[in-house]
Amino acid sequence: MSLPIGFTDHPADLLRVGQGFSLAAAPTDAAPGYSGKKIDGAETLAERAPVLAQLQEQLFAESRFGGQKSVLLVLQAMDTAGKGGVVGRVVGAVDPQGVKLKSFKSPTEEEKAHDFLWRVRPAAPEPGMFGVFDRSHYEDVLIHRVHGWADEQELERRYAAINDYEQELVDSGTTIVKVMLNISQDEQLERLSARLHDPTKYWKYSPTDLDERQYWPAYMDAYQRVFEKTSTEHAPWHVVPADKKWYARMAVQELLIKELGGLNLQWPAGDFDVAAERARLKDA
């Protein structure tokens, strides 16, 4: 596969979590594989949007004629890391009719009464759909580990259940793209501060953001463990440096383009006789 414009290496290769990956050593304020600057990145994002949009349309079109493929983008990150921006700018550039977006909040009482995957399953994309999880089942091995809501044995059970569940999705035709947006603690401070100094952004701020921030090292440990346990062949993780929002968006866009591009999507031939329909049309 040729490299996208401006890239010296494909972000999929550079950002994929493999054996021996260390989150502590992963950059936050870098643009791996990209030779351009912020202004170039914005241009690249705009130029590549129609490529992603067409791939999504083909995915959707195939499903209308029996295609079983779907895509699921799983987004995880610390607060303010830019999940919303990725959803708005990257996912937002494809046709909303083909997108199934689920934002996972604190579970309801009903959800809590079930196994942690219970609320996740119905949110998975149907054939042809581009699913997006804004937060996900990984919260159940992240915040739950950080706050001790699940013990070690239960966490082990959940890692295994997640891998099994994702294998099921893959077996049924879903391509899973897992992304952790990686910001530094300093960058988060800047962004929280920005929210507290702009009345149009107060609504995005919650005092609990600062509470959770105190657990930063525990979160990083929990993420490291997640990567070790669940960056599988069938559903690998990608850790995307996210201090530069423009890079993170571009990188996620390229990850999606690469995965969708690898599905060998085709425009469906249709299940009708084209010549006969053209003839009917003449009399219509």
Added chain:
Amino acid sequence: MSLPIGFTDHPADLLRVGQGFSLAAAPTDAAPGYSGKKIDGAETLAERAPVLAQLQEQLFAESRFGGQKSVLLVLQAMDTAGKGGVVGRVVGAVDPQGVKLKSFKSPTEEEKAHDFLWRVRPAAPEPGMFGVFDRSHYEDVLIHRVHGWADEQELERRYAAINDYEQELVDSGTTIVKVMLNISQDEQLERLSARLHDPTKYWKYSPTDLDERQYWPAYMDAYQRVFEKTSTEHAPWHVVPADKKWYARMAVQELLIKELGGLNLQWPAGDFDVAAERARLKDA
């Protein structure tokens, strides 16, 4: 309210279905109230997209602090009239996190076993959401009337039920924007033909499109009746000329901007002590 750029009259005033409205007399290939050309319209659409996006964000933000308002765009039209384009280009320009889109297909057996509004109710937007119905409960008084699947008495019951349902929505905080995209029979022929001469568009074509086309006059009668029965004060219809796709998109965008703009949306003040949080941040 000042007029949007390029407009000599507001499309909301020109396109609203009032007393004595006649669909037969309504233009399809016109750009009411707009002084520009296609190229200007594309520019206007792009320029106004951030205005709509910000209004949507405020709507969403308010709901995070108890706001009960929502918006529902109801889209009805003959095949190929451009519902998909409106969803992609107009709705697609706002943050997907705030959009709840429902495409109504032929009802399932389960749906058929219930009253026609049963499947519609859960699709309505929650507070803060921008709901979109791509087709809607109006199919139950359109295709059902055309094919005689409901008799006159049942149709009358449904018109009344629709008005009651929409009143309920309005009473609970939903602003309803009902739009019929109005294309000519000739324009539909062109668009069907285009689909049948472009292999990347075969998937959008179905032989049943031509079948339904034969009922054109009956559909126009059914729409005329819908407008007479359900263009209410609380949820008026707008008939948008749609032979020019660029005009239809721009007009729907302006209808939405006007309705959202009229809600007096405000950025929430937040439910925390800003000064105290800023102080906490310094030590975080």
